[in-house]
Amino acid sequence: MKQFDLRSDTITKPTQGMREAMYRAEVGDDVYREDPTVNRLEAMAAQLTGKERALFVTSGSMGNLIALYINCGRGNEVLAAQDAHIIQHEIGAPAAIAGVLPIGIAAPRGILSAQLLADKVKPQAYDLAATTMVEVENTIGGCCYPVENLIGIREFATVHGLKVHMDGARVFNAQIATGVSISEYASYADTITFCLSKGLGAPVGSLLCGNEAFYRQALKVRKMLGGGMRQSGILAAAGIYALEHHVNRLADDHLHAQEIARTINAAGWAEIDMDGVQTNIMFFSVEGMDGSTVVRQLEQVGVLANAEGDNVRLVTNLSLDDEDTRQLCRILAKFEPKKQ
Numbered sequence: 111m112k113q114f115d116l117r118s119d120t121i122t123k124p125t126q127g128m129r130e131a132m133y134r135a136e137v138g139d140d141v142y143r144e145d146p147t148v149n150r151l152e153a154m155a156a157q158l159t160g161k162e163r164a165l166f167v168t169s170g171s172m173g174n175l176i177a178l179y180i181n182c183g184r185g186n187e188v189l190a191a192q193d194a195h196i197i198q199h200e201i202g203a204p205a206a207i208a209g210v211l212p213i214g215i216a217a218p219r220g221i222l223s224a225q226l227l228a229d230k231v232k233p234q235a236y237d238l239a240a241t242t243m244v245e246v247e248n249t250i251g252g253c254c255y256p257v258e259n260l261i262g263i264r265e266f267a268t269v270h271g272l273k274v275h276m277d278g279a280r281v282f283n284a285q286i287a288t289g290v291s292i293s294e295y296a297s298y299a300d301t302i303t304f305c306l307s308k309g310l311g312a313p314v315g316s317l318l319c320g321n322e323a324f325y326r327q328a329l330k331v332r333k334m335l336g337g338g339m340r341q342s343g344i345l346a347a348a349g350i351y352a353l354e355h356h357v358n359r360l361a362d363d364h365l366h367a368q369e370i371a372r373t374i375n376a377a378g379w380a381e382i383d384m385d386g387v388q389t390n391i392m393f394f395s396v397e398g399m400d401g402s403t404v405v406r407q408l409e410q411v412g413v414l415a416n417a418e419g420d421n422v423r424l425v426t427n428l429s430l431d432d433e434d435t436r437q438l439c440r441i442l443a444k445f446e447p448k449k450q
């Protein structure tokens with residue numbers, strides 16, 4: 111039975127063209143900053159984000175962790191949406207490694223605003239941790255940050271002397287969905303990470319971007335965390351290929367997500383809020399069933415999904431073309447979840 115893997119957009123495998131680019135990559139020792147392909151990727155990322163410098167890091171988690179480490183400082187607080195990846199899915203690294211206390215804020219669809227931050231900055235007092243950073247995740251749960259919110263957050267942060275870091279693991283999805291450029295999104299943040307190994311389909315890596323002073327420190331913290339890589343041009347070549355060939359095709363993932371969500375809604379066994387299907391991610395629940403039971407039953411018909419509590423998450427990705435999506439929709443239209 112054919113399997114449709116919608117657990118995440120991280121499951122994709124390098125395409126033939128990407129593998130060939132990796133094979134041909136010129137390499138050098140990147141810890142000595144002598145890998146020409148890594149240097150090229152970093153220059154591309156700096157230009158795309160409009161930041162002075164970019165650093166190739168092993169993962170989105172490492173990029174976020176380095177930003178927290180440098181921007182926040184130990185014993186200080188970061189404000190983030192309570193559903194943010196740095197709070198929920200990075201194994202407590204902000205606290206365990208960067209020494210930062212994350213303050214989770216309830217926010218509609220995980221989207222913060224200056225209003226929501228207003229009473230969260232700690233006053234200066236001998237017994238209080240200082241608030242030093244705001245983290246925004248774009249996209250979050252597949253939803254794009256409205257520019258008005260980012261402008262408000264930037265102004266608020268400047269007034270209160272806070273840094274802003276954008277976890278832009280999927281910021282290219284936001285760019286494709288909204289038409290707002292990566293450099294505009296990045297202009298509201300001091301630092302930004304974006305991932306190559308999600309919708310863009312590369313096997314490894316993220317870029318951490320910021321100004322020259324930040325980059326100098328980031329280089330050291332990356333090495334301290336064990337993230338100094340050597341002939342990593344082989345990996346960077348996949349990233350360059352992804353940036354050159356896989357950005358515009360994210361629009362296909364978004365169309366596929368719409369098609370799948372509409373099919374599920376028409377079938378009637380779950381109800382998906384279409385306003386939340388802005389890019390390649392959708393969530394739904396089936397009344398009276400927990401997410402993992404639904405996921406097990408979907409697997410029996412060849413559809414791989416992830417459960418998050420009562421919710422099921424589907425993420426469209428590079429492994430799914432138009433024909434796959436049509437086949438998948440036929441399966442989902444006939445699917446009948448069975449309460450046990």
Ligand SMILES: Cc1ncc(COP(=O)(O)O)c(C=O)c1O
Nearest residue numbers: 169170171172195247277279305
């Ligand atoms: C929003 C977001 N940020 C950061 C990460 C971390 O990326 P990585 O798995 O490369 O550490 C992920 C991973 O799924 C993510 O979804």
